[in-house]
Amino acid sequence: MTQLSPLQRLWLTETVRLREEHAGPLDDQEANRRARSSGGDLTQRLEHRALWLAERDGLLSALHHWLQGARLAVLVLAVLAVISGAGLAFAALGNGQTPVNVFWALGSLLGLNSILLLSWVLGLLLAGEHGASLGRVWLWLSDKLARDAKAAQLAPALLLLLQRRKLNRWALGALVNGLWLLAMLSALVMMLLLMATRRYGFIWETTLLGADAFVAATRALGALPNWLGFSVPTVEMILVSTDSSLYNNELVRQSWAIWLVGAVLIYGVIPRLLLYLFCRWRWKSGRNALQLDLNLPGYSQLRETLMPSSERLGVNDIAPEQLHTVQAGNTDLHTDGALIVAIELDDQHPWPPTLPATVKDAGILDSRESRQTLLEQMTRFPPARLAIACDPRRSPDRGSLALIGELARSAAQTRVWLLQAPPGQALDADRLSDWHTALKQLGLPFATSAPLNWLETGHD
Incomplete structure (x- = not known):
């Protein structure tokens, strides 16, 4: 993230508060999670959350x-x-x-x-x-x-x-x-x-x-x-x-x-x-000596979210009307290792595939709890390479694309693996085209072949 002076950090934090005060809460699930993982007191977490939202929404x-x-x-x-x-x-x-x-x-x-x-x-x-x-x-x-x-x-x-x-x-x-x-x-x-x-x-x-x-x-x-x-x-x-x-x-x-x-x-x-x-x-x-006024409603309401007395998994926020553009490999944290994960696969796709010893399997994300648990872990320990397996027989809905974007932001490099159809079935051409269009908008590379060699060595 861009280096800012203490005044500029407070300034952006106050700008985000005013924006939420007039236009309502922002889509801040990922920002809150990153703020919690960054540690520090409430002021530091409020700043971290606001700076991430400001960079995402163009305020920076x-x-x-x-x-x-x-x-x-x-x-x-x-x-x-x-x-x-x-x-x-x-x-x-x-x-x-x-x-x-x-x-x-x-x-x-x-x-x-x-x-x-x-x-x-x-x-x-x-x-x-x-x-x-x-x-x-x-x-x-x-x-x-x-x-x-x-x-x-x-x-x-x-x-x-x-x-x-x-x-x-x-x-x-x-x-x-x-x-x-x-x-x-x-x-x-x-x-x-x-x-x-x-x-x-x-x-x-x-x-x-x-x-x-x-x-x-x-x-x-x-x-x-x-x-x-x-x-x-x-x-x-x-x-x-x-x-x-x-x-x-x-x-x-x-x-x-x-x-x-x-x-x-x-x-x-x-x-x-x-x-x-x-x-x-x-x-x-x-x-x-300038500081945030933590007694303002916009900040006090975030106290339990950013500094919870007990960690909670799951989200209750309404999905955003528009996905924000993401790019893979924009994490500032130290990255290491390779990870593969699948999103909502059925029994017709055996999982996991045979993996090299250096590649870890994160399983299948098929529930809110499993998604939040993995996102929390990746926020603390981001992988250097991440492969996300998706079933292109399903439509690329907003929730799946948002999850792919969040996963990609926690890895240095990300590739999406569009699985082949099970034997005896065929992929719908229009639906596959929708996947290609959506992933291009997210700025993520994708392929229909397993990226196992890339996961292991970092190149094809």
């Missing part, structure tokens, strides 16, 4: 498609963030032909980011959640890019799983702050490139406020950057920046440029970086 491939879509969605949003950040810087500084109003430029670069940052923090502190629109866009885009109808069940299951420990806020928080961090870094880099290749002059203008207000605002905004080594314009530089004949002084221009870069770095980049790292830390620590 849907998960891989969804993850590919999620990564592509992150890449698309990251590219948009980089382009948006560069656009902010270019819009704030312009082409250098006209002087730059420093406070308009600072507001353009930090205004939207600061408002959304403040709303995110307040939502987290006051409501315990946050309406991360970027996070919802990412989930929507991930579903669209997955292009798998079964992947639509995965996002709700993931959100429900994460909400139990309120991890969704940290996962989406890391995404949102990470994208804004990219945007701010892109804006900062574009600012430096523009300032390095163009000549900018900086001014400030006002109608209502006095010069003292701008001096105080400039010094206040520059205090923290100045503490970290960024220079701040002096009072004289601030005052002369209102005069278009003086703002073009080289020292004044450089001082304003450094002040603007420091403000963007301190108030734009660093807060997003710290929040991103904080969300990542909370996400990783919470993810490692």
Whole structure:
């Protein structure tokens, strides 16, 4: 079975639970048997059962498609963030032909980011959640890019799983702050490139406020950057920046440029970086402690089935409407030896045939108990080669084909032996053709001659 991370195993288990909750119990007889044989506690058996059902029903491939879509969605949003950040810087500084109003430029670069940052923090502190629109866009885009109808069940299951420990806020928080961090870094880099290749002059203008207000605002905004080594314009530089004949002084221009870069770095980049790292830390620590809620009805109802107080044989489930495609030799367990078994033979077929010493006879499966006993044994000790003898005079009904499929999944290699008709009788051509069609759909090789040499040596 495909190697999955602990989170992905829990995720698929929750997806199967939701699917059964809305559509009813799945055909899980073989999955339950394999889960019981795998051992472990209830959580481990629930995961084993869910992963087997997910692989059988296509949910595992849907998960891989969804993850590919999620990564592509992150890449698309990251590219948009980089382009948006560069656009902010270019819009704030312009082409250098006209002087730059420093406070308009600072507001353009930090205004939207600061408002959304403040709303995110307040939502987290006051409501315990946050309406991360970027996070919802990412989930929507991930579903669209997955292009798998079964992947639509995965996002709700993931959100429900994460909400139990309120991890969704940290996962989406890391995404949102990470994208804004990219945007701010892109804006900062574009600012430096523009300032390095163009000549900018900086001014400030006002109608209502006095010069003292701008001096105080400039010094206040520059205090923290100045503490970290960024220079701040002096009072004289601030005052002369209102005069278009003086703002073009080289020292004044450089001082304003450094002040603007420091403000963007301190108030734009660093807060997003710290929040991103904080969300990542909370996400990783919470993810490692994530567990299934075994008190949910979907799990508690399986407790006796997966961890029975006494082992029971037999099944009471309704047969599935459609057989699932199987392939021989897909067991991950260690296989050894050769085994031959017959399904519902009558007295006209003597059994067993003369067998090599290395081939074991599993008898004739003619009852529910005998079938379950053999399946349980093969789950624990799967054979390397398995031959299944069938009487082609009988119709290939759904139950027989399902049994053949279950037997084949517990062996490394499987062949079906379609027995010859007893002396004086003939096989019905149409019925034999039905057997051939059904076995081809199951992906199992078949022949009318006894595969004894193959059982003994592994080749014909």
